[in-house]
Structures are given as C-alpha cells and as structure tokens.
Amino acid sequence: MTAVLGARDVAIDLPLPGGFLARRQLNILSGITLSVDKGETLALVGESGSGKTTLARAMIGLLPVSAGVLEFRGQPLSDPACRRRLRTEAAMLFQDARGSLSPRVSVGNAVIEPLAIHRRPRDRATAGRMLAKVGLAPEMAARFPHELSGGQARRVSVARALALDPALLVADEPTAGLDVSVQGEILNLLADLRRDLGLALVLISHNLAMVRHVSDRIAVLYLGRLVETGPTDQVLARPAHPYTQGLIAAEPNPDPRKRRDHPAITGEIPSLIARPRGCGFASRCPFAQDRCRAETPTLRPLAPGREAACHFAETMTSQPIRETIP
Amino acid sequence: MSLLEVTDLSLTYASDGVVVEALRDVSLTVEAGEVVGIVGESGSGKSTLAAVLNGLLPDNARITKGAVRIEGTDLLTLPEAGRRRLRGPGVAMVLQDPMQAFNPVLTIGRQLVDFQHHLKDLSRADKAARAEAMLAEVGISDPAACLRRFPHELSGGMRQRAAIAAALLLTPRLLVADEPTTALDVTMEAQILHLLRRLRTDHAGAIVIITHHLGVVGEICDRVHVMYGGQIVEEGPVDDIHHAPAHPYTQALIACDPAAIPGRAARLPTIPGRPPPLRRPVPKGCAFAPRCPAALPQCRTEAPPRVVLGPRRSALCHRVSP
Amino acid sequence: MSSGPDALPGVAEPAREEATEEAPFVVRGAGLRAFLRDPMGVTGAVLVAAFLLMAIFAPWIAPYDPMALNVMNKFQPPSWQHWAGTDQLGRDLLSRLIWGSRTALYIALVATGVSAVLGIVLGMIAGYGPRWLDAVLVLIFDSFSTLPMILFALAVITVLGPGKETLILVVVLISVPYYARLIRAQTLSMRESDYIQAERTMGASAFRILGVHVAPNVVGPLLIVLSMDIPVVIMLEAGLSYLGFGVRPPEPSWGNILNDGYVSLRSAPHMVIVAGIPLVLSTLGFTFLGEGLRDALDPRFRRFGGPR
Numbered sequence: 001m002t003a004v005l006g007a008r009d010v011a012i013d014l015p016l017p018g019g020f021l022a023r024r025q026l027n028i029l030s031g032i033t034l035s036v037d038k039g040e041t042l043a044l045v046g047e048s049g050s051g052k053t054t055l056a057r058a059m060i061g062l063l064p065v066s067a068g069v070l071e072f073r074g075q076p077l078s079d080p081a082c083r084r085r086l087r088t089e090a091a092m093l094f095q096d097a098r099g100s101l102s103p104r105v106s107v108g109n110a111v112i113e114p115l116a117i118h119r120r121p122r123d124r125a126t127a128g129r130m131l132a133k134v135g136l137a138p139e140m141a142a143r144f145p146h147e148l149s150g151g152q153a154r155r156v157s158v159a160r161a162l163a164l165d166p167a168l169l170v171a172d173e174p175t176a177g178l179d180v181s182v183q184g185e186i187l188n189l190l191a192d193l194r195r196d197l198g199l200a201l202v203l204i205s206h207n208l209a210m211v212r213h214v215s216d217r218i219a220v221l222y223l224g225r226l227v228e229t230g231p232t233d234q235v236l237a238r239p240a241h242p243y244t245q246g247l248i249a250a251e252p253n254p255d256p257r258k259r260r261d262h263p264a265i266t267g268e269i270p271s272l273i274a275r276p277r278g279c280g281f282a283s284r285c286p287f288a289q290d291r292c293r294a295e296t297p298t299l300r301p302l303a304p305g306r307e308a309a310c311h312f313a314e315t316m317t318s319q320p321i322r323e324t325i326p
Numbered sequence: 327m328s329l330l331e332v333t334d335l336s337l338t339y340a341s342d343g344v345v346v347e348a349l350r351d352v353s354l355t356v357e358a359g360e361v362v363g364i365v366g367e368s369g370s371g372k373s374t375l376a377a378v379l380n381g382l383l384p385d386n387a388r389i390t391k392g393a394v395r396i397e398g399t400d401l402l403t404l405p406e407a408g409r410r411r412l413r414g415p416g417v418a419m420v421l422q423d424p425m426q427a428f429n430p431v432l433t434i435g436r437q438l439v440d441f442q443h444h445l446k447d448l449s450r451a452d453k454a455a456r457a458e459a460m461l462a463e464v465g466i467s468d469p470a471a472c473l474r475r476f477p478h479e480l481s482g483g484m485r486q487r488a489a490i491a492a493a494l495l496l497t498p499r500l501l502v503a504d505e506p507t508t509a510l511d512v513t514m515e516a517q518i519l520h521l522l523r524r525l526r527t528d529h530a531g532a533i534v535i536i537t538h539h540l541g542v543v544g545e546i547c548d549r550v551h552v553m554y555g556g557q558i559v560e561e562g563p564v565d566d567i568h569h570a571p572a573h574p575y576t577q578a579l580i581a582c583d584p585a586a587i588p589g590r591a592a593r594l595p596t597i598p599g600r601p602p603p604l605r606r607p608v609p610k611g612c613a614f615a616p617r618c619p620a621a622l623p624q625c626r627t628e629a630p631p632r633v634v635l636g637p638r639r640s641a642l643c644h645r646v647s648p
Numbered sequence: 649m650s651s652g653p654d655a656l657p658g659v660a661e662p663a664r665e666e667a668t669e670e671a672p673f674v675v676r677g678a679g680l681r682a683f684l685r686d687p688m689g690v691t692g693a694v695l696v697a698a699f700l701l702m703a704i705f706a707p708w709i710a711p712y713d714p715m716a717l718n719v720m721n722k723f724q725p726p727s728w729q730h731w732a733g734t735d736q737l738g739r740d741l742l743s744r745l746i747w748g749s750r751t752a753l754y755i756a757l758v759a760t761g762v763s764a765v766l767g768i769v770l771g772m773i774a775g776y777g778p779r780w781l782d783a784v785l786v787l788i789f790d791s792f793s794t795l796p797m798i799l800f801a802l803a804v805i806t807v808l809g810p811g812k813e814t815l816i817l818v819v820v821l822i823s824v825p826y827y828a829r830l831i832r833a834q835t836l837s838m839r840e841s842d843y844i845q846a847e848r849t850m851g852a853s854a855f856r857i858l859g860v861h862v863a864p865n866v867v868g869p870l871l872i873v874l875s876m877d878i879p880v881v882i883m884l885e886a887g888l889s890y891l892g893f894g895v896r897p898p899e900p901s902w903g904n905i906l907n908d909g910y911v912s913l914r915s916a917p918h919m920v921i922v923a924g925i926p927l928v929l930s931t932l933g934f935t936f937l938g939e940g941l942r943d944a945l946d947p948r949f950r951r952f953g954g955p956r
C-alpha cells in the first residue's frame with residue numbers, strides 16, 4: 001500500500017528578508033524523509049523555529065520543496081493534478097487558529113467555505129451540524145472571529161478542516177490554547193475519524209504528554225533536521241537523542257511539590273543563518289564531545305523503524321532518562 | 327495595599343442583540359512578588375479578565391459592576407490618559423495571540439523600539455540595544471536579524487517570545503500573560519518560566535499567568551484561580567488546588583490532564599456536556615451543575631455560596647463545607 | 649457560549665429559517681454603531697445626504713430654469729423671489745447653485761468611483777499577482793505620481809479641451825496610482841496572513857480570494873480615503889472652472905459662479921458669498937464623513953480593542 005503522504009529527502013529554502021531582486025535563500029529544512037499511512041498518526045515535535053510549520057506548509061502544497069520529493073498517494077506534489085487533488089482530500093489546521101479565519105467572514109460561512117469553494121451542496125443547517133460536531137452551539141454561526149475565545153476559534157477551524165472529509169489532515173498544534181477537556185474532545189474526534197475514515201494525521205505538537213496518547217509514530221526535528229524517528233512508545237521510553245531526552249525531562253510537572261529549580265536544558269537555539277558545524281544540538285547538549293562539534297551526525301537506523309542522528313545514540317538508549325540534566 | 331485588587335467585577339458583551347455575561351462577580355487579589363495562575367475552561371472569560379486589567383476592551387464590552395484597583399488607583403474610573411500612564415511601567419500584557427501584538431507591516435525592531443516610548447531619556451539606538459538584549463534573553467539566537475524581520479517571517483514560537491520580550495522591555499510591576507508559552511516547546515517553555523520567575527524576584531513584580539497547561543501552573547504559580555462560566559469557582563494556593571481540589575470542576579479538570587494518565591489511553595477523558603450558557607438571562611443555579619457528577623437538587627435552582635476554606639482559599643459550591 | 653445546558657451535541661437546530669445559496673449569514677456592519685455615536689460623522693453624513701438629494705432632485709427643487717436669461721433682472725441681491733439673488737445675466741442663482749451641485753457631485757463621484765474601482769483592481773493585481781507584474785505596475789504608478797499634478801492637469805486639458813469628461817479623466821489619472829499603491833500595500837500584507845493561506849489550502853481561486861477575502865478588508869480603508877478626497881475633487885473642479893479650464897459656461901458650476909462673481913465683486917458681492925457656502929458645506933460634509941468613518945472603521949482601533 002502506498003503511504004498517504006511521503007517525503008523523500010526533502011529540503012526547503014525560504015528567502016531571507018531584504019533584497020527584493022536577488023533574495024538570498026536560507027535553508028530551513030533538509031534531508032527530511034517521512035511517511036504517513038492511512039489511519040496513522042505521525043507526531044512531529046521539535047524546538048520552536050525548527051521548521052515544523054514550514055514542513056507542514058510544504059506538505060499541504062503551500063510551499064515548493066527545494067530538493068527531494070513530497071508525494072501524496074504516490075504522486076509528486078509538483079504535479080498540478082496532484083495538487084488539485086490535495087485541495088479536496090487534504091486539510092490543514094493552522095497554528096494560529098483565529099488568524100486562519102477571515103476576519104470579515106462569519107463563523108457559519110467560514111465552516112462551509114470549503115463546500116462553497118468546491119460547489120458542494122450546503123445550507124444553513126450544514127453549518128450548524130458541522131459546529132455541533134466540534135461542540136459549538138449553532139448560534140455561534142452568526143459570530144465573527146474576533147468575538148470568539150481562543151478555544152472557540154480553534155474549534156471553528158477544526159470544523160472547517162473536516163468539511164470535505166479529508167484523507168489527510170496536517171494539524172499544526174491543534175490543541176494549543178484549549179483546556180484539557182476540549183483538547184480531549186478534539187483528539188477523540190480525530191481518533192474517531194482515523195478509525196472510521198482512515199484519516200492520516202500529521203500532528204505537530206509541543207505537548208509530549210498528549211502525543212504519547214494519540215500518536216503511533218513520532219519524528220523529532222531540531223534546527224531543520226530530523227534527529228530521531230520511531231514508534232512513539234519506544235522513543236518516549238528510551239529516547240536515542242539527547243534533545244528528545246531533554247524534551248522529556250523538561251516536561252513541566254503539574255505537581256507543585258515536584259517543582260525544579262533549573263531548566264533541564266539551557267542555552268540558545270543556534271541560528272539558522274549561522275548553522276554551527278557538527279551537531280546542531282552540541283551547544284546545548286550535556287553530553288557533547290569534541291566529535292559532536294566537528295562532525296555532523298547523520299540519521300541512521302538503530303532498530304527496525306527507529307532512527308536517530310546522534311554519534312552516541314546507542315549509549316543514550318541504554319541509560320535511564322535523568323530528571324534534570326546538569 | 328495589594329498590587330492588584332479586583333472586586334466583584336461583572337462584564338457583558340453585546341453582540342447583535344444578544345448579551346453575553348462574560349464575567350460575573352470576579353474577585354481577585356495579587357500581592358507584589360506573587361505569581362497567580364488563572365486556569366479554566368475555554369471561553370470561561372480568562373482573556374476577558376486580562377483585557378480588563380490591561381484596559382483593552384472591545385467596543386461591545388461593558389463593565390456592569392465592580393472595581394479594579396492597581397496600587398489603590400481605580401482603573402475603571404481613570405481617564406484614558408491616566409490609564410495610558412499606568413500601562414507600560416504599571417501593567418504590561420502578553421496577548422494570547424502573538425500576531426495580535428504586532429503590526430504586520432512594521433519590522434519587529436521598529437515596534438520593540440516604539441513600545442518603549444515611556445523611556446523618554448533613551449535614544450532610539452539605546453532602545454534598539456535594549457530590545458536586542460531582551461530578545462537574546464528570551465532565547466532568540468540571532469536577535470539583530472530578528473529585529474529586521476517582519477512578524478510573519480518568524481515562527482510561531484519566535485513571535486511569542488518576541489511578544490514576551492516586548493512586555494518585559496516595559497519592566498512592568500504587573501505582567502499579565504495570556505498563554506505565554508503555548509507555542510513553545512517544553513525546553514524553551516521551561517527557560518521562559520525561569521525568566522519570568524527571575525523577573526519576579528528581581529523587580530518584585532507580580533505575574534498573572536493565564537494558561538491551559540496545568541504543568542505550567544505547577545512549575546511557576548504560587549496561587550491559582552479556577553474559572554468556569556465567567557466566575558471564579560475556586561481559588562487557593564497551588565499545592566491545595568493540585569492535591570486537594572474542592573470544586574467538582576477543578577477535580578474534573580485535573581483528572582482530564584493527559585499528563586496524569588499513565589500509559590496510552592484509547593480515549594482521552596473529557597468532561598461530558600456543553601459549556602454553560604452565558605447568554606442573558608443566565609440560569610440561577612450553579613453553572614457547572616448540568617455537568618457535575620455530584621450535583622444536588624438545589625445546585626440547579628440556587629446560586630452556590632462562596633465557601634471560605636482558609637486564608638485566600640475558597641470555592642463556589644453547595645457541596646463544599648468549610 | 650449560549651446553548652442551553654441540556655442541548656445535546658449533535659441535535660443542533662438551525663437558528664434561522666431562510667437560507668440563500670451563496671451567503672447564508674449576513675455580514676453585519678461592525679462599525680455602524682460606533683459611527684452613529686460620533687456627532688461629527690453624523691453631521692457629515694447628513695450634509696452629504698442633503699447635497700446628494702439636492703443633486704438628484706435638482707430639476708424638481710430648483711425654482712427656476714438655471715439657464716433662463718432675464719437681463720432686466722441682473723445682479724439682484726437676495727430677495728423673496730430670488731433667495732440667492734441673480735447673476736450678471738439675470739439667471740436665478742439658487743437654481744444655478746442647485747444644478748451646480750449636480751455638476752460638482754457628478755464629477756466628484758464618477759471620478760473617484762472610477763479611480764477607486766481601477767485602483768482596487770490594479771492594486772490587488774500588483775499585490776497578489778506574480779512578482780514581475782508587481783514590479784511593472786509599481787514602476788508605472790511611481791512614474792505617474794512623480795508628475796506635477798497641476799501642470800499635468802493643464803497639459804491634459806490643453807490637449808483634450810476643457811469639459812466635464814476631461815476633468816474626470818484628469819482626476820482618474822492622478823488618483824488611480826495613489827489608490828492602487830494603497831491597496832497594493834494592504835494586499836501584500838494580507839497575502840501572507842494565515843487566512844489567505846488557509847483559503848489556498850482549500851483550493852480557492854485567486855478570484856475568490858481577492859473578491860471575498862481581500863476586497864472587503866481593503867475597501868473600508870479606501871472608503872475613508874475616498875470621502876476625504878471627494879472634497880478635493882470638488883475644489884479642483886471649482887478651481888479649474890474658475891480659471892476657465894473646467895466646466896464650460898453656461899453650464900452651472902460652483903466654480904463658474906464664483907468666477908462670474910469675482911468679475912463683479914464690487915457691484916454684486918452676494919454672488920461670491922452664496923457660491924462659497926455650498927462649496928464650504930460640501931467640503932466639510934465629506935471631510936467629517938471621512939473622519940467619522942475612519943474613527944469607526946479603522947482596523948487599528950478594532951484590532952487593539954479585543955481581548956485576544
């Protein structure tokens with residue numbers, strides 16, 4: 001079976017600000033190889049600014065790739081026919097939910113927008129039904145985006161994304177800004193769609209606690225490179241990359257009695273413009289050796305379905321995660 | 327005198343003939359040097375409360391009752407000029423939606439410099455240097471380049487950190503942060519939380535932090551207020567709220583946190599039912615009663631009392647006894 | 649949120665009955681209430697409405713034929729018969745002023761209307777279209793707007809001869825580049841916004857994106873600029889007519905009346921005064937209206953207002 005979405009050695013460059021005619025390109029992502037099957041959830045986690053949203057935008061056909069191939073159901077996205085298919089069969093949830101709603105379009109019109117674009121049958125009741133699916137009252141249809149709370153805007157954008165029963169959903173932090181109960185409702189709704197319709201889901205999130213429950217596989221990005229991929233339970237139980245370890249250790253604890261005095265990982269994220277030599281994480285890594293600063297680690301298989309880009313991945317998996325990395 | 331004192335604040339939004347009671351009798355005090363968390367359901371009025379504190383209400387909002395005092399000065403009766411003077415060195419805000427904090431057509435640098443207009447004796451170059459230092463402080467690696475960028479050229483998390491930097495540049499006595507770390511990964515989140523903690527100890531500034539992430543509350547807050555349906559249904563020290571929640575909504579909220587569920591759940595727990603109606607006339611009984619597993623008959627008909635459980639600890643519930 | 653507590657999810661009932669195909673939900677004028685609260689804006693709106701009614705119903709309102717000569721009655725000061733007096737040919741000034749409002753508003757509205765439409769279309773094309781087209785259009789806009797306005801206007805008039813249509817053409821040529829650049833800047837900043845990107849992921853055509861999502865957001869600010877520019881056009885028409893480059897006599901125009909009045913300022917000062925009044929009032933009316941609209945609609949005020 002071909003994957004719903006596949007990326008092979010994808011690189012993405014974006015123009016640097018300034019210089020209108022000969023804009024310098026900045027490499028954001030490279031060497032990204034991923035795939036998502038029908039009914040599968042792939043979690044994409046990573047540092048802020050590591051390129052998750054950029055990758056998501058490329059997956060949905062908003063950005064061209066600079067190298068490699070992105071495929072939707074086995075056809076390359078560079079093919080216009082495939083991109084046209086993507087428009088009805090894939091949807092995206094934007095990181096900024098309110099920002100993704102047109103400010104002068106009412107909620108009711110916003111959720112039926114995909115139906116209107118593709119001239120599908122619709123009426124007023126359609127909008128009400130769609131809003132009910134995400135737990136919003138039908139009266140909300142008359143509201144405008146600026147009259148919604150953050151969480152309500154989020155739910156409206158989910159309702160809109162599901163309008164055409166997509167086969168692929170790229171969700172950029174779909175539950176940021178939602179209370180845990182509503183977060184649960186939306187994730188359960190997505191899980192139902194996965195089960196019933198075979199929805200393939202790319203879930204971008206910072207919340208490892210949530211990712212643990214809902215994703216099948218996990219891909220960790222750091223500074224535009226994949227640093228680790230594998231089945232969620234394995235990666236979270238025995239992370240092979242120190243950044244993944246740091247993410248797990250830094251997960252804030254709701255119990256105030258377990259409060260920590262130091263952040264698990266400190267230091268700045270290196271700049272993409274002056275990408276460091278060697279491993280991108282070396283400057284923040286508690287285990288960094290000279291080799292890490294000289295030689296760039298490549299993503300290599302560790303076990304079936306598991307890969308990591310760390311010179312010391314084997315030793316990493318064999319030691320327990322430390323609560324606080326010094 | 328408390329740094330911030332909100333008493334019996336009620337607020338409505340009028341939208342197309344419908345009146346929404348977004349805040350009902352909200353009271354809250356914040357002492358200098360304290361970090362107060364506000365958690366609660368989506369749509370329960372948290373951002374609205376933040377907007378009142380910052381004096382940034384939309385046209386269709388109306389405060390129907392109550393007072394908001396900052397160091398004894400009533401914000402609501404203050405004329406606009408006085409309020410503006412208070413903003414900046416007095417109150418600064420990190421908005422829920424970081425795109426909202428910036429004008430899309432101006433560079434970040436230009437805006438961060440303009441935000442410091444209260445620092446009359448600094449030159450623009452000095453202000454730019456301050457802005458650059460603050461961006462580095464919030465973990466942006468190439469602050470000089472960031473200053474030259476437009477808001478849409480930053481990633482979501484960078485934008486959020488730039489918004490935090492903008493607020494911190496004002497060295498406010500009260501910082502109101504509406505979900506300041508939602509777009510950040512946990513390592514960055516931890517760094518920002520520590521920065522905020524330091525701000526509190528360095529300037530004796532108080533922080534009101536609105537969040538959905540109970541982990542953030544656990545990491546940084548001294549006290550917590552739980553909101554539901556426009557009301558504060560429970561307040562208390564963070565330890566009590568976490569280990570001995572009194573209100574059924576607080577209990578349900580904590581139980582839904584995926585971090586508290588071991589292993590892999592097939593379905594995440596949720597609070598069944600719908601958010602309470604806020605449209606006027608709001609039903610008399612407890613707003614949570616229709617969803618409450620422990621509701622008594624009077625919960626649906628009588629407004630719940632505010633039961634004092636200790637110093638600065640109370641719950642709004644029929645079932646709780648002191 | 650306002651559903652009843654016992655309304656179950658899934659059994660949603662449609663809120664209202666009628667449903668139209670394209671737009672089941674009406675977009676409400678968000679700033680209307682704010683506008684109505686502003687006395688300056690309301691004054692402007694009333695003045696503008698009065699002038700519009702006067703222009704539309706000129707044939708019925710005007711007590712006399714504006715062209716009818718009556719040399720016996722020339723230079724009459726205001727009286728019960730002739731409320732605004734008569735001019736050097738004995739024509740009724742009030743009638744000429746009322747018909748003059750027709751000329752003034754016709755030129756101002758047609759010229760700014762055409763400019764606005766062209767400006768919106770060209771500006772959105774430049775802002776949303778391919779980069780090279782943008783570069784070409786911006787070059788054209790820039791070279792137009794560097795021309796000195798008055799000299800350019802006089803040159804066009806010299807070539808085409810004076811008249812209403814020439815005036816309109818001059819105004820259009822001068823204002824289109826300006827409006828188009830305004831629209832272009834806004835379109836550019838909107839183009840990267842998430843809601844336009846979201847539209848693209850849904851497969852909306854450029855036509856739909858521009859028409860449904862960009863245009864409503866750029867028209868508001870442009871409307872404000874337009875209502876501030878209309879008085880400028882009215883003044884320009886009066887000025888050029890006064891100089892003899894605009895509307896040609898005997899067609900009534902406020903500028904022509906002023907011109908005639910200046911010739912006989914000593915003997916009949918009332919002409920200048922009565923022709924000045926509508927000019928001042930209409931200018932004030934449109935300016936007030938524009939400022940009222942700006943205060944009520946300016947996205948910066950709304951944007952900063954909300955608890956986001």
Ligand SMILES: Nc1ncnc2c1ncn2[C@@H]1O[C@H](COP(=O)(O)OP(=O)(O)OP(=O)(O)O)[C@@H](O)[C@H]1O
Pocket residue numbers: 146147148149150151152177178179339340341346348367368369370371372373374375384386422604649954955
């Ligand atoms: N401008 C407005 N006009 C009308 N209703 C509004 C407006 N702004 C907010 N509301 C309503 O007021 C209530 C409270 O909104 P608020 O934004 O304060 O919620 P919140 O607690 O911040 O939620 P979230 O966690 O989802 O951000 C919501 O029901 C919302 O729909």
Ligand SMILES: Nc1ncnc2c1ncn2[C@@H]1O[C@H](COP(=O)(O)OP(=O)(O)OP(=O)(O)O)[C@@H](O)[C@H]1O
Pocket residue numbers: 014015016017028046047048049050051052053054055095272478479480481482483484509510511
């Ligand atoms: N339009 C653009 N032009 C130039 N650079 C951009 C643009 N959009 C994003 N970038 C840069 O690309 C990098 C990756 O951004 P991206 O939004 O993909 O990050 P992210 O992983 O989604 O981060 P976050 O978790 O903070 O949302 C950042 O350094 C950002 O500054």
Ligand SMILES: [Mg+2]
Pocket residue numbers: 052053054095172481482483
């Ligand atoms: Mg992002």
Ligand SMILES: [Mg+2]
Pocket residue numbers: 149150151372373374422504956
């Ligand atoms: Mg909010």
